[in-house]
Amino acid sequence: MDCYGEFANIYDELMGDVDYEMWSDYIEALINEFSGIDVENILELACGTGNITIPMAQKGYSVTGMDISEDMLCIAKGKLEGKRLEISLVQSDMKDFEYDAVRAQCVICACDGFNYITDENSLGSIFEKVYNMLPKGGTFIFDISSSHKLKNIISQSTFTHVDEDTAYIWENYYDEDLKTVDMELTFFVRENSGLYRRFDELHVQRVYENEEILKMLQSAGFKCSKALSEFSFEEDNGMSERVFFAAVK
Ligand SMILES: C[S@@+](CC[C@H](N)C(=O)[O-])C[C@H]1O[C@@H](n2cnc3c(N)ncnc32)[C@H](O)[C@@H]1O
Numbered sequence: 001m002d003c004y005g006e007f008a009n010i011y012d013e014l015m016g017d018v019d020y021e022m023w024s025d026y027i028e029a030l031i032n033e034f035s036g037i038d039v040e041n042i043l044e045l046a047c048g049t050g051n052i053t054i055p056m057a058q059k060g061y062s063v064t065g066m067d068i069s070e071d072m073l074c075i076a077k078g079k080l081e082g083k084r085l086e087i088s089l090v091q092s093d094m095k096d097f098e099y100d101a102v103r104a105q106c107v108i109c110a111c112d113g114f115n116y117i118t119d120e121n122s123l124g125s126i127f128e129k130v131y132n133m134l135p136k137g138g139t140f141i142f143d144i145s146s147s148h149k150l151k152n153i154i155s156q157s158t159f160t161h162v163d164e165d166t167a168y169i170w171e172n173y174y175d176e177d178l179k180t181v182d183m184e185l186t187f188f189v190r191e192n193s194g195l196y197r198r199f200d201e202l203h204v205q206r207v208y209e210n211e212e213i214l215k216m217l218q219s220a221g222f223k224c225s226k227a228l229s230e231f232s233f234e235e236d237n238g239m240s241e242r243v244f245f246a247a248v249k
Helices: 008-014 020-034 053-058 070-080 120-133 147-154 210-220
Strands: 041-045 062-067 087-091 106-109 139-145 158-162 166-175 180-190 196-206 223-229 242-248
Touching (some): 008 070, 008 166, 020 139, 020 242, 053 062, 053 070, 053 087, 062 070, 070 087, 120 139, 139 147, 147 166, 147 180, 210 242
Parallel strands (some): 041 062, 041 106, 062 087, 106 139
Antiparallel strands (some): 139 242, 158 166, 166 180, 223 242
């Protein structure tokens, strides 16, 4: 079963209530707070349909966005048409990406991209590659869905959504041994004929504790790593649903 295949076509509609302007303002505020150097170029991992990529480029940064999903990138490309922005898009798995081929003073990953890396050694190796490619003073900023959210909120629930054109059922199963949540998504999307077409996706997200991530960042070489409660500069107390990490080389 594909992950971010056909879902790409309705992703933006379902994320319609997310305030990406505020989110990108917050990322810029973190850059200003933590970066030891001027930032002109940003590498964005798991950029999806460009919801953060575009506002960051509108702020004047030159952004390389990469994502594993051709369908998500295709939507991002469509949104760039007619806009004169410094954005290049690359399709790659972030585990295999040629990090050294990109010049950036800041690397970002927004909206739980790293939860999709289900093996901690692979995540550690991504952190090392990011560390090696950044210049001294460069920043690494990302967020994850917190352990609290995945274990205590998502895993205990089934979510549904129904409107005129789209409906979904989102069931979740937590595997305590693997520390993963299997998210089984069933979509029904209305076609021109008026009939609804069904498709399914399986998303697997790994639960990471803040301490685990901070340790991995330290092992990769980063200093001054912080785990912050969502959209704040306060250290996370374990109850946020989204935790932001800011690390400096
Ligand atoms: C929740 S979406 C976030 C997209 C975008 N950052 C946003 O804020 O809207 C997660 C994204 O991670 C991407 N992704 C998952 N695993 C990946 C991997 N191994 N390498 C690169 N991208 C990946 C998916 O294709 C998807 O676009």
